[in-house]
Amino acid sequence: xxxxxxxxxxxxxxxxxxxxxxxxxxxxxxxxxxxxxxxxxxxxxxxxxxxxxxxxxxxxxxxxxxxxxxxxxxxxxxxxxxxxxxxxxxxxxxxxxxxxxxxxxxxxxxxxxxxxxxxxxxxxxxxxxxxxxxxxxxxxxxxxxxxxxxxxxxxxxxxxxxxxxxxxxxxxxxxxxxxxxxxxxxxxxxxxxxxxxxxxxxxx
Amino acid sequence: xxxxxxxxxxxxxxxxxxxxxxxxxxxxxxxxxxxxxxxxxxxxxxxxxxxxxxxxxxxxxxxxxxxxxxxxxxxxxxxxxxxxxxxxxxxxxxxxxxxxxxxxxxxxxxx
Numbered sequence: 001x002x003x004x005x006x007x008x009x010x011x012x013x014x015x016x017x018x019x020x021x022x023x024x025x026x027x028x029x030x031x032x033x034x035x036x037x038x039x040x041x042x043x044x045x046x047x048x049x050x051x052x053x054x055x056x057x058x059x060x061x062x063x064x065x066x067x068x069x070x071x072x073x074x075x076x077x078x079x080x081x082x083x084x085x086x087x088x089x090x091x092x093x094x095x096x097x098x099x100x101x102x103x104x105x106x107x108x109x110x111x112x113x114x115x116x117x118x119x120x121x122x123x124x125x126x127x128x129x130x131x132x133x134x135x136x137x138x139x140x141x142x143x144x145x146x147x148x149x150x151x152x153x154x155x156x157x158x159x160x161x162x163x164x165x166x167x168x169x170x171x172x173x174x175x176x177x178x179x180x181x182x183x184x185x186x187x188x189x190x191x192x193x194x195x196x197x198x199x200x201x202x203x204x
Numbered sequence: 205x206x207x208x209x210x211x212x213x214x215x216x217x218x219x220x221x222x223x224x225x226x227x228x229x230x231x232x233x234x235x236x237x238x239x240x241x242x243x244x245x246x247x248x249x250x251x252x253x254x255x256x257x258x259x260x261x262x263x264x265x266x267x268x269x270x271x272x273x274x275x276x277x278x279x280x281x282x283x284x285x286x287x288x289x290x291x292x293x294x295x296x297x298x299x300x301x302x303x304x305x306x307x308x309x310x311x312x313x314x315x
């Protein structure tokens with residue numbers, strides 16, 4: 001008996017926002033085929049929907065992972081320097097680190113929106129990058145603390161803002177991730193339109 | 205020797221080779237899962253196909269959809285000569301690495 005069940009519309013919309021326009025029809029068709037002919041009959045509606053969402057996540061997060069890794073790397077590098085080579089004034093280091101982090105989120109949004117020609121993809125990429133980076137940054141800081149927690153290190157941690165700052169600042173980046181990713185997305189979609197107009201005027 | 209294929213790239217290329225004119229996204233995913241005997245995310249196969257196309261090892265075209273897909277087109281893939289060459293090189297390298305050893309490995313001491 002043919003199954004005509006449909007996966008969650010919001011998940012499909014997320015997939016559309018994130019994929020290149022040329023890819024959406026074939027990729028969403030592949031997922032729908034698998035959803036209808038094997039996943040839904042075997043698992044029922046609720047678990048089939050969960051499966052579909054996890055598949056969409058695998059598409060959407062693949063690009064964000066690289067930027068999340070870069071973001072975590074710069075955060076953990078800054079944390080390491082603060083703990084083992086504390087400066088007299090943290091302001092400069094903090095400014096550089098914040099600018100780097102913001103730049104990574106902007107580029108993540110730009111890249112996602114450029115690929116998919118969708119501004120929404122930029123915003124999603126920014127949030128996803130910040131979310132993934134929070135998990136790895138906090139985990140990395142926890143591992144560092146497990147190895148190094150002598151009196152000198154704890155003093156350096158206190159002087160650089162304390163453990164609350166180490167474990168909460170990655171989470172604070174979620175909302176900026178949304179705005180910075182969206183900003184990168186706006187720039188990318190505007191640039192794509194300009195390139196399209198220019199290439200049409202050249203007869204390409 | 206040109207750039208070596210990764211294991212997953214080989215799995216996807218061999219799936220395309222086996223499926224011949226039926227090598228579209230979903231079928232490739234099923235074939236890879238069957239051969240590797242594990243679940244594989246559709247995103248991983250898609251990313252690999254994209255990478256292989258960028259390297260010039262495969263080409264694709266859109267084909268007719270089916271009712272179970274809501275009529276959505278399928279993207280069919282085909283090996284290019286460069287892809288066949290890359291697979292041959294990968295097999296040659298694997299054979300060279302295993303030359304003189306019996307599979308499965310048994311009785312070798314781990315120090």
